[in-house]
Amino acid sequence: MTGIPDDLAALIGQPQFAQVSDGAVEAGAIRLFSAAVQDGTPAYWADDPAVVFAPPALLSAWNRPVMWHPDGDAGTSGLALHFLVKDRLGLPRAIVAEMESEAAAPIRPGVRVRSEQILVDLGEPCTTRLGEGRYWTIRVEYRCAGDGTLFGAETLRFFGYGAESAV
Amino acid sequence: MSGGALPPLRRIVSARDIAMGAAASRDWQPQHHDIAYAQGMKLPDIIMNAPTQTGWFHAYAMAWAGPGARIARWRLKMRRPVCPGAAIAYSGSVLRQETGPPGALWIWLDLECRSADERLSAMALLLARPDAAGGDCAAIPADVWHPPALDPA
Numbered sequence: 325m326t327g328i329p330d331d332l333a334a335l336i337g338q339p340q341f342a343q344v345s346d347g348a349v350e351a352g353a354i355r356l357f358s359a360a361v362q363d364g365t366p367a368y369w370a371d372d373p374a375v376v377f378a379p380p381a382l383l384s385a386w387n388r389p390v391m392w393h394p395d396g397d398a399g400t401s402g403l404a405l406h407f408l409v410k411d412r413l414g415l416p417r418a419i420v421a422e423m424e425s426e427a428a429a430p431i432r433p434g435v436r437v438r439s440e441q442i443l444v445d446l447g448e449p450c451t452t453r454l455g456e457g458r459y460w461t462i463r464v465e466y467r468c469a470g471d472g473t474l475f476g477a478e479t480l481r482f483f484g485y486g487a488e489s490a491v
Numbered sequence: 492m493s494g495g496a497l498p499p500l501r502r503i504v505s506a507r508d509i510a511m512g513a514a515a516s517r518d519w520q521p522q523h524h525d526i527a528y529a530q531g532m533k534l535p536d537i538i539m540n541a542p543t544q545t546g547w548f549h550a551y552a553m554a555w556a557g558p559g560a561r562i563a564r565w566r567l568k569m570r571r572p573v574c575p576g577a578a579i580a581y582s583g584s585v586l587r588q589e590t591g592p593p594g595a596l597w598i599w600l601d602l603e604c605r606s607a608d609e610r611l612s613a614m615a616l617l618l619a620r621p622d623a624a625g626g627d628c629a630a631i632p633a634d635v636w637h638p639p640a641l642d643p644a
Contacts, residue, residue, distance in 0.1 A: 349557030357515035360508070365560075366551045367629055377629060379544035380562045381516070386567040422644060423541065429633050451565040473633070 328446050339440035341404045344431030344469045345386040347485030351433045354378045377430035383476045385438040385468055405441035409460055423482040427443040436469040497555045497583040506575040512543025539573035548602050548614040559621040561628035563638035566615040577606050586594045592635040594626050595619045615641045
């Protein structure tokens, strides 16, 4: 496959897979992660909910689904757009070539986080040391589910490869 | 401040560090807790996930920056897996600083995590730091929080 498939080209710049976190941000989860990485930043350990906010390294965590839910609806992939592109192009393997993140408003306990995934670009076939494949870039925006305030964004550049036939 | 070095930090990575970081970041991928699965992926052992690596870099930078600092942007490059038993060292340097929002400075850092003989991961990081004692960059309002770009990779 050469060129950019029309159905994928139509996705570029269009937010997809809007999702709201399955629970609200809470101080216990912030402390657990801060303990795991031994981060003593006072705001991550504060008792006052007006002071505490989440480590930016947790930006993507709130929208990763739990693996079990009493309704039986759990365990779906957090980065569905990536897997859609990968599957559509027939590329069974992919690596994250580069990852850049920005932190906007602090994420404080009590809010739910809404995420949207945006295909930024999709490259033509190329060859790297991993073989023939393609690069693509996905930006994930995280906002307050209540008022839309931007909490931050991640931009991930992938290289997919490993197709049995030319891509 | 340009060119100043951050004091090095040495740590021994444990399996608990890796499993706890993955669970606390809600990452249930088996290569972060199941050694047989990880080895089936041709990895030497379970590996530290990206949010945990990010968190360790951020903790290192925030401990250096002091009270009131706030992370703004970062770019993580993972070159080799971080596995249990690894003796790792964090180091870093200040690339430059500029006047930021009122009461704060923007500071660009270049950080790395190395084992004895190789670079495991690296992070370009931008943070805001109060320009006077007692300042709190978390209080900077959204309408003036406009972090500039990182340097090109």
